[in-house]
Amino acid sequence: MISLSGLNAAQRQAAETIDGPLLILAGAGSGKTRTITYRIAHMVDNLALPQKSILAVSFTNKAAKEMRERIIGLLGKKKARGLTMATFHSLGVKILKKEISKLGYHKNFSIYDSADQSAIMREALKSFKAGKQFDQKIIMAKIGKLKNQGIGPDDYADSEYFDDEDPYDHATHYVYDYYQDKLKFYNAIDFDDILFLTVKLFTDFPEVAKQYSEQFRYIMIDEYQDTNNLQFDLITGLTSTHNNLCVVGDDDQAIYSFRGADITNILSFERMFPGAKVVKLEENYRSVSSILELANKVIKENINRRDKTLWSQRKSSHTPLLWSMANTEHEAEVISDEISKHQSNGGHLGDIAVLYRSNTQAQPFEEVFRMNQIPYTIIGGQKFYEKKEVKDLMAYLTVILNPKDQLQLRRILNIPNRGIGSRTLEKYLEKSEQEDISLYEALYRYPDLDPNREKHIRDFTGIITKFKEVFDLQSLPEAISKLVEDIGFYEFIDKSYDSAKQVERRRNDVNFFIESAERFVKYNGAHATLKNFVEKLLLQDNQDTEEDEDDDIRKNEVTMMTFHSSKGLEFDTVYMVGVEEESLPHKNTIKNGEDISEERRLCYVGITRAQQKLIMTYCKERKLYGKDTPRFISRFINELDKDGFCVHQDRTTFGHMTEEEADDYKKGFFANLIDGLDDDSMF
DNA sequence: TCGTCCGGCGTTTTT
């Protein structure tokens, strides 16, 4: 029996409402995960609802994993078995693996990321008359939007989004058609297709939707404010036979509209699901009240929102600070000094985060932190599977699985260089078109198309054939190592980069790739097939490929990341840097005359990450693209009546310090200066 | 086939 007495009244009400539509409006730090994990535990343990009938969907594998672990903590492993915790995409893939043949694809489809997408669209645009006049990015964005509306290439011309007068729309139509055709021919689907095709499956085959809906009689959706229209349609399909839908989210933290998230999903939940119950979680267990007061004040400027007021029992003497800095180097130095002070007072660096609007802002901090020997870690940036060498190896694995995948095949045809260049490729592409066979089949059947290249072609197809078998017989990491060796991949890396540092980094990427295969095998045993491995990597499902269990205990490192990446996390001390006009709100949002409320929400997300201390900074001048540009405080802070909410201090002078502090600071400052001179005196 | 040079451009990104 699970006791719900540890929940507050609102949380408890949310956990006990099981039937019918339910919206849990969970403010930042209000114990959302706690509430939903207790809700599930309650359903299983107290109400004896079958595990198999419960589905919880989140956006990230990390969130899904955390939920699973916490439920196991409540129920134990045995009782938690049979619950489905998925991401939208992993759920889609799971369904498509079983059903995709109904849509005319084969079961071993490849999954394409946005780089692959872009490559095919570029090709499509090239083949379009006067394709040069069009910006591929705009077309790609249009297609992305169409997919998110559930509009396929065939429906486009009749849709409200198609303007017959607009040449761009004609180009888009052509590219969309070409693109989707190619994908099918390659037996590939892109990230959007995972949802698009699942929804199509549900629409074209309502009996399939019915079957899944009957299986999952209780559905929970996390971060509901971030769902897009396709995800909404997917949810509708899954609830086609019942309406036991519980969604959890916070409209004030909706920051992904640029990716197609539609905030109206959460704003009009009751209209979409009549009879819905709404529970607000407003007590915050994270931040001291002064920080929450500032957060509330900032977000109340937005008009179209569900009214909420976060409150906290935690009092503190700290008032959020707003510091003005001279420029980006100064900003980094002052913060670095503060962190050094914290460190020498015995403070833990894992308690500190530096948050910014864009990744480029991390650079000056990196430099200064390195110089002052402050350990740090940067979250975000390039994804592991997006690194070139990893993509190359993944392409090999993909082709071994799905030789129809022309894109991946073309990627590796001449990697490492084996004298099969664009001329030869052209010939084979022509051949494959003539005979209506895949590129791989053309290579395999006609190795002597150009007698000069015959050996190279045979070598290549030989590798693929051989490794189909190798991967069957040997373990995943063994087979990959052998592949790396056989194709001379390390030697290829060595000669591809001049700097030893680059070579080492890339070699390490390859090693890490092999290691992740080892871990994958260790965790998945018999399920550790090549296909599952490639799929997991693509879906960023690193839960057992990356080292685990350091989530609750942070390393002794300062964490740096974007406001976006910080959603859901918390830190004792938060530095929000570059709180400036044209950064937050971002200049493109201002320029386009767009609604800036999402930028304000981003500011709100940043503020609500802080538990004890919040310091916001802005620079009077910032170096942008090599030019010094004057900057001003963000309107989000400047527009407020700041008295009592936030203390404005000018860090370019010592005016904010006591005399003693200023003296200490100057001493340190001049000492640094002299150190600097010593270094420079070498010249 | 492959390497070099030039010009354009520059947010955020859970999959």
Added chain:
DNA sequence: CGCCGGACGA
């Protein structure tokens, strides 16, 4: 300022 993609020449 620095990266990436396309053009062009060896």
